[in-house]
Amino acid sequence: MASFTFLFHLLITIILHVFLAATPSSSLSQQQLSIPTHFLDFAKKPETFDWMVKIRRKIHECPELVYEEYKTSELIRAELDKLGISYKHPVAKTGVIGYIGTGNAPFVALRADMDALPMQEMVEWEHKSKVPGKMHACGHDAHVSMLLGAAKILKHHEKDLQGSVVLVFQPAEEGSAGAKKVIEAGALKNAGGIFGLHVAPNIRVGEVGSRSGTLMAATGFVEATITGKGGHAAIPQHSIDPILAASNVILSLQHLISRESDPLDSQVVTVTKFQGGDAFNVIPDSVTLGGTFRAFSKQSFLQLRQRIDQVIIAQAAVQRCNATVNFLEEEKPFHPPTINDGKLHKHFQDVAGNLLGANKVIEVQPVMSSEDFSFYQEVIPGYLFRLGMQNESNERLHSLHSPYFTVNEDALPYGAALHASLAATYISS
Ligand SMILES: *[C@@H]1O[C@H](CO)[C@@H](O)[C@H](O)[C@H]1NC(C)=O
Numbered sequence: 500m501a502s503f504t505f506l507f508h509l510l511i512t513i514i515l516h517v518f519l520a521a522t523p524s525s526s527l528s529q530q531q532l533s534i535p536t537h538f539l540d541f542a543k544k545p546e547t548f549d550w551m552v553k554i555r556r557k558i559h560e561c562p563e564l565v566y567e568e569y570k571t572s573e574l575i576r577a578e579l580d581k582l583g584i585s586y587k588h589p590v591a592k593t594g595v596i597g598y599i600g601t602g603n604a605p606f607v608a609l610r611a612d613m614d615a616l617p618m619q620e621m622v623e624w625e626h627k628s629k630v631p632g633k634m635h636a637c638g639h640d641a642h643v644s645m646l647l648g649a650a651k652i653l654k655h656h657e658k659d660l661q662g663s664v665v666l667v668f669q670p671a672e673e674g675s676a677g678a679k680k681v682i683e684a685g686a687l688k689n690a691g692g693i694f695g696l697h698v699a700p701n702i703r704v705g706e707v708g709s710r711s712g713t714l715m716a717a718t719g720f721v722e723a724t725i726t727g728k729g730g731h732a733a734i735p736q737h738s739i740d741p742i743l744a745a746s747n748v749i750l751s752l753q754h755l756i757s758r759e760s761d762p763l764d765s766q767v768v769t770v771t772k773f774q775g776g777d778a779f780n781v782i783p784d785s786v787t788l789g790g791t792f793r794a795f796s797k798q799s800f801l802q803l804r805q806r807i808d809q810v811i812i813a814q815a816a817v818q819r820c821n822a823t824v825n826f827l828e829e830e831k832p833f834h835p836p837t838i839n840d841g842k843l844h845k846h847f848q849d850v851a852g853n854l855l856g857a858n859k860v861i862e863v864q865p866v867m868s869s870e871d872f873s874f875y876q877e878v879i880p881g882y883l884f885r886l887g888m889q890n891e892s893n894e895r896l897h898s899l900h901s902p903y904f905t906v907n908e909d910a911l912p913y914g915a916a917l918h919a920s921l922a923a924t925y926i927s928s
C-alpha cells in the first residue's frame with residue numbers, strides 16, 4: 500500500500516516535470532516533497548525502528564576505536580547482505596561503501612562514522628559498553644544504525660530512485676581523519692554531493708539544526724619541547740630554567756588571539772598540557788607543552804599556525820632556551836573548517852521543513868569544535884546537520900564525549916528518514 504502511494508506520487512511528479520520542463524525551477528515539487536513524510540512513516544514502523552534500536556545497542560556494547568572498527572564493519576556488512584545491498588570493503592581499512600539505486604548518475608553520498616572514544620562509560624544500563632575504557636560517547640553507534648535505517652528505506656523504494664545513493668560507513672572520525680582516507684580510496688569520485696548528520700543533545704527530538712556556510716572550525720594540535728639546562732633549584736644561576744620559559748610561552752600564545760586576530764573572526768588557542776620536572780628541588784632539563792588551536796577560515800588558521808611556531812621558538816629564546824615545535828600532522832591531521840554548501844542548505848530546508856515542519860528546522864550558531872566531514876566538503880559540496888535528541892520532558896541530556904552521554908533512541912527514525920529523503924529528492928531534482 501505504502502509503496503503504491505509512493506509510486507503514484509512519483510508518477511504525478513514525472514508528469515508535472517514534463518509539463519513544467521519549460522519553466523525549470525530549482526525548488527522541489529510538492530510531489531517530491533511528499534517523499535520525506537512517507538519515508539518517516541516507514542522508519543517509525545516497529546519493523547524498522549526496533550531493528551535500528553537493536554543494531555545501535557549491539558554496536559554500543561562493543562565500541563571500537565579509530566581504525567579498529569572490525570566488528571562494527573562486520574555487522575554493517577552482514578546487515579547490507581541481508582538487505583541485498585552491494586558494497587565495497589575494505590575501504591580505508593574498516594570502511595564499507597554501499598550502493599543503492601540505478602547504478603548510474605546522479606550520485607549522492609550519505610555518511611556515518613563508526614568509531615568510539617577511549618573513555619569509560621559511567622551510565623549503568625542493560626547495554627552498557629562491555630569493553631573497559633571504551634565507549635560510544637559521541638553517538639556514532641546511532642549514526643551507523645540510522646544510515647542502515649536509511650539503506651533499508653531506500654532499498655525498499657529502489658525501483659523509484661532516479662539515480663544512485665552511496666552509503667559511506669567511515670572509520671576514525673575522532674581526530675584521525677578517516678574521511679580523508681575514504682576520499683583517497685576514491686569512494687566518492689562520482690558523488691555530486693554528500694550529507695551527514697550528528698546527534699545533538701541540546702535540540703529536541705523531531706527538530707534539526709544547521710546553517711549555510713561555516714558550521715564548525717578548522718582544528719590543529721601542537722606539541723612543543725622547551726629545552727634549558729637542569730640543575731639544583733637553590734642555584735638557579737647555574738641552570739637555564741625551562742619552566743619559566745615555558746610559562747612565558749603560554750602567556751605569549753594567549754596574546755595571539757587578543758592582539759593579532761580580528762575580534763570578529765573567532766579563533767581559539769588553548770594550552771592543555773604542561774609536563775616538566777617531578778622533584779621539588781630540581782630544575783628540569785626540559786618542559787613539554789601541548790594544546791590545540793582553531794579558526795573558522797583556512798587563511799586565519801594557517802596564519803595562527805605560523806605565529807604559534809614563531810612565538811614558541813622566539814619566546815623560549817628570550818630565556819636562553821631552545822624549542823622544537825611539532826604540529827603532529829601524522830597522528831592528528833589538521834581538520835579544515837566545516838563549511839555547508841548554500842545550495843544543499845536550501846535543499847535541506849525544503850526536505851527537512853516538509854518532513855518536520857518549517858518551524859522545526861533551526862538555524863544554529865557555529866561552534867569551535869571540528870568534524871572530519873570537512874574533508875569531504877573540500878572535494879564535493881557537503882552538508883552536515885544536527886539531529887535533535889532531547890525529549891518532551893526537556894530533561895537535560897549529557898554532552899557529547901561525557902562518560903554519562905546517552906542517546907535518545909526516539910531520534911533514530913528521524914535520522915534515517917532524513918538521510919533517505921535528502922538523498923532520494925537530491926537525485927530526482
Ligand atoms: C640551543 O641550541 C644551540 C645550537 O644547537 C646550542 O648551542 C645551545 O647549547 C642550546 N641551548 C640549550 C639551552 O639547549
Ligand SMILES: *[C@@H]1O[C@H](CO)[C@@H](O)[C@H](O)[C@H]1NC(C)=O
Binds near residue numbers: 892894905906
Ligand atoms: C527522555 O529521555 C531520557 C533520556 O533518553 C529518558 O531517560 C526519559 O525516560 C525520557 N522521558 C520521556 C518522557 O520520554
